[in-house]
Amino acid sequence: MVNQILKLIEQTFHYYCIPFAYMFFGMASQCNNLNVPILYQKCKLDPNYAKYAKENRGGAQLANPPGFTTAALSVSDGGSRETDKHLMAKRAWDIAFGPLKQVPMNLFIMYMAGNSISIFPIMMVCMMLIRPVKALLSVNAVFKSVEKSDDGYMLGEKFVFVLGNIIGIFFALYKCSSMGLLPTHKSDWLAFANMPERMEYAVGAAVLIITCKLERVNSSQTKSCWDFEGNQCGSIGFQSHIVQSCRCGISKEVGSLSVNDAAGNDTFGGSETKANLFPWQVYLTVKEGTTEWKCGGVLIPTKHTKGTNLVLTASECLLYFTSIVKPSSVKVFVGTNELGSGNSVSVEKIMALKNQEIMGFDNIALLKLTQMVDYSDKVQAICLPEQDKETPYGKECYVSGWGLRPHLKKPLTNKLHHARIPVNYAYCAIYRDEYYVFCAGYDQGAKDILMEDLGGPLMCKEGEKFILHGLFVFKPAKQKPSHYSAYTKVSSYIKWMRSALSGEAYEAKNLSKM
Incomplete structure (x- = not known):
């Protein structure tokens, strides 16, 4: 066993160590005298190997590996360059x-993301921008x-690249x-300024616009409003939609109205109107x-600020x-x-x-005149109320009129009369749904109002304007001493008026669900 190990060491020393020692010290001629396999006789493959190794012991230039020749470097690399250029x-x-x-x-991601904040x-959006x-x-x-460098600056490729990114920015901004x-x-830029507020008020198919501006005077804010004609409207509540134009x-x-108008002073239950x-x-x-x-x-008003061609009355008339x-x-x-x-x-x-009944619901009608009636001191339109607005109880x-009723052979008076009466919903509730009809008048102790016209107005003064709230339709049966009159509630029919004037279909039933 020991002999075999010593023999293995001897062979290793003989085959490997001695040949490399010869080559390293420049004794390549001694390689031929060694009995070693050709695979390990490095010196036989390149006679100059020992010289190169001796001159380049620092490793600055390594010797060529076995089997390598510089002939392959002389082959032209033109085809390789063309391939690289194409790639x-x-x-x-x-x-x-x-x-x-x-x-x-x-685009798909932006669509799926939605528009919610x-x-x-x-x-x-930030990523795409x-x-x-x-x-x-x-x-x-x-x-x-x-x-x-020898192919220019790739202007075409860069142009397409820039264009694609600009398109991406455009879609990102559109999404924003x-x-x-x-x-x-x-x-967004002038939020700190007092911007004029344009308020739109609709009546029928008409939409009129009033411009209002907040102004600061002596540390207090005031509001001034104008219509398209430049008429000064004064201060109009932003929550109020009863104003169709500054002139309605x-x-x-109005200064001729007095406290004596209540209950009336003459046999007609009213005062003669100036x-x-x-x-x-x-x-x-x-x-x-x-x-x-x-x-x-x-x-009543239309979209025209210089006149009107609409009249509101009771359909029973x-x-x-x-x-x-x-x-x-x-x-x-x-x-x-x-x-x-x-x-x-x-x-x-x-x-x-179409479902109007005598002394019933929907006792209201619109008349469109053949020509416009120009506004003047004698001719004006009355303002309409907001949809479903309640006239305050009490x-x-x-009310005003001549006492015109179809069943009367002649009017009660040739001069227009008026009277001031309080609103009372409770009394008429026993006769009709108070959504359609309401009552006004006195319980007792006052004269009955006789000068009301069928289709004549009940109007309430709000600020400097009169608002139409009711149209006279009938006198309730007197079950006790009282002087009440029943009126169609105009605010319940604002939507119907819009539909009628615009030609849209309208269902007369279920008005309370509007």
């Missing part, structure tokens, strides 16, 4: 089209690895705008065959037996306080709810 150009275009390829995916949509901006700031660095994150409105409901003779006190008051004459009767009505009369049977007289005078205007169209309002 680099392909890589450059891949980089250029990268942003465009991402656009469909970005929450963390995820905001993160997506920041990434192309950073790419645009480092265009040369992106193409540096594939750019060749749809989410309301961009200051695209002037109020304005009477220059000329032009209620310039919206009109009367109608209806003629069918040999039968003729008169009713009351009021002018227009009934002949059970049918509505033709428009040609009706004449409207405006601008007068005295019967038999005033300007006569024909009617073009009658709009009334509020004292005004």
